[in-house]
Amino acid sequence: MDIFDRLKAAAAADWDSYVEHGFVRQMGDGSLPEGAFRTYLVQDYLFLIQFARAYALAAYKSRNLTDMRAAKAGLSAILDLEMDLHVRLCGRWGLSPEQLEAAPEHQATVAYTRFVLDCGVSGDLLDLHVALAPCIVGYAEIAARLKADLGPALEGHPYRDWIGEYAGEPYQQVARDARRHLDTLAARAMTEARFSELAALFGQASRLEADFWQMGLAAAE
Known part of the structure; x- marks a missing residue:
């Protein structure tokens, strides 16, 4: 069991509230209202801008080239x-990149992204990557599960592009790399006494992810 699975097990209820959220279930069965997905996607664009800053912070916090290269890879995955x-x-709805960037941030967007940045500023590199992990690895797990459940039905699915992107090999590799790097950081900096603190941080990040999904659903009500 790697450190990511240990964190998931320690924060199981929070993790399940995120990966089994109604937004995820509705996206999987195709019943998610387009308005909910659109709100989520615009906010997630703003979310990614802040996560790019978090990876830039990870590069600054790094003390060796391996960690710096890992931060660079994470930044590239977001930007590219x-x-x-x-x-x-979003272009299908006539929204330009400039309009996306100018959209106001929802409270749920601010809450999670600033939480991650605060973890990075006040803590060390391990704290930062634990806070990032539910998003980075969670999206890969969610999309892979949805793709497997849908099988051939994915071809005509309304959210096939999102599922296909995060279930695709390029992003799955990003998630695998993130898990390995988290293991490396834990081997270097984690004590068993510290694990409970990291598990609490992981659980909080998972709850904030669930709140982010809920934001999308609330927009369609």
Whole structure:
């Protein structure tokens, strides 16, 4: 069991509230209202801008080239992979990148992204990556599960682009790399006494992820 699985097990209820959220279930069965997905996607674009800052902070916090390269890879995945998906999907609604960037941040967006940045500023590199992990690895797990459940039905699915992107090999590799790097950091800096603090941090990040999904659902009510 790697450190990520240990954290998931220690914060199981919080993790389940995130990965089994109604937003995820509705996206999987195709019943998610387009308005909910659109609100989520615009906010997630703003979310990614702040996460890019978090990876830039990770580079600053790094004390060796391996950690710096890991931060660079995470930053590249956001700027060159995830944000392109959001621009492409939002373009179908006539939204330009400039309009996305100018959209006001929802409270749920501010809450999670600033929490992650605060973890990085006040803590060390391990704290920062634990706070990032539910998003980075969680999206990969959610999308892989949805893709497997849908099988051939994914082809005509209304959210096939989102599921396909995060279930695709490029992003799955990003998630695998994130898990390995988290293990490396834990081997270097974690004591068993510290694990409970990291598990609490992981649980809080998972709850904030669930709140982010809920924001999307609330927009369609």
